[in-house]
Amino acid sequence: MNEFERIFKKFNLIHTDQARAQAELMRRQEELERKAAELDRREREMQSLNASGGRKNNWPPLPEKFPVGPCFYHDISVDIPVEFQKTVKIMYYLWMFHTATLFLNIFGCLAWFCVDSQRGVDFGLAMLWFMLFTPCSFVCWYRPLYGAFRSDSSFRFFVFFFIYICQFGVHVMQAIGITGWGVSGWISALTGLNKSIPVGIIMILIAALFTASAVISLIMFKKVHGLYRTTGASFEKAQQEFATGVMSNKTVQTAAANAASTAARGAFKEQF
Numbered sequence: 001m002n003e004f005e006r007i008f009k010k011f012n013l014i015h016t017d018q019a020r021a022q023a024e025l026m027r028r029q030e031e032l033e034r035k036a037a038e039l040d041r042r043e044r045e046m047q048s049l050n051a052s053g054g055r056k057n058n059w060p061p062l063p064e065k066f067p068v069g070p071c072f073y074h075d076i077s078v079d080i081p082v083e084f085q086k087t088v089k090i091m092y093y094l095w096m097f098h099t100a101t102l103f104l105n106i107f108g109c110l111a112w113f114c115v116d117s118q119r120g121v122d123f124g125l126a127m128l129w130f131m132l133f134t135p136c137s138f139v140c141w142y143r144p145l146y147g148a149f150r151s152d153s154s155f156r157f158f159v160f161f162f163i164y165i166c167q168f169g170v171h172v173m174q175a176i177g178i179t180g181w182g183v184s185g186w187i188s189a190l191t192g193l194n195k196s197i198p199v200g201i202i203m204i205l206i207a208a209l210f211t212a213s214a215v216i217s218l219i220m221f222k223k224v225h226g227l228y229r230t231t232g233a234s235f236e237k238a239q240q241e242f243a244t245g246v247m248s249n250k251t252v253q254t255a256a257a258n259a260a261s262t263a264a265r266g267a268f269k270e271q272f
Helices: 003-051 082-115 117-151 154-176 186-195 197-230 235-247 250-271
Strands: none
Touching: 082 117, 082 186, 082 197, 117 154, 117 197, 154 186, 154 197, 186 197
16 A cells, blocks of 8 residues: 555545544534534423413313313423423323223123123222223332332322332233233133133233233333433432422421421420
């Protein structure tokens, strides 16, 4: 290789490095512009909400004449940063998917009860699980996740992880479907198949849905944990948030003030 070729190769390497550096700068600039646009959009939406009288609860969506109104404000596009919106939407759809599976499970256990009169307990438990897990799963793990991504709360992340691990265990047990537990899992489906092939097929389909819930739950748990590690959240921050929240609670403040007042009066009486 002559001197000219070496110079030409070195020039190409320098040009390539410059192109990569320029592309990286452009990528970072686009990311900053995207975040700035997102902050501007959220600020305008917050101003619009304040102008219209503030946030109004909109979930669950109920008719205006319904005696009970919505309990939560839920708007992923407003509350959640853009980079986390897809994950939160998937978790919301996962909650709806599991709720729909529990609803179908009622009909699966009803069909099983129709061909086997000893399965009345399973049918009753199926209705209980639907009424119990539907609101509890939304309040206990989805809302903490929603709030964690909305306010970058370490404490809410830890609440979500703790409860969601239990929820994953429930998904696994529902997919297994032990007889007498009120779920159309695999064991129950195979048992029902011995009584009636059509009923067994229905229960197998429901067992497949429970299995899908368990698999997707595990995948999304890993996904959320990966995002959690990029947010800067930590156990120390969770402790600080918990302590701050407890000390700012009016009930706790009143109890502490009463205790201090009682202690002061007791000390005064001892002196005199």
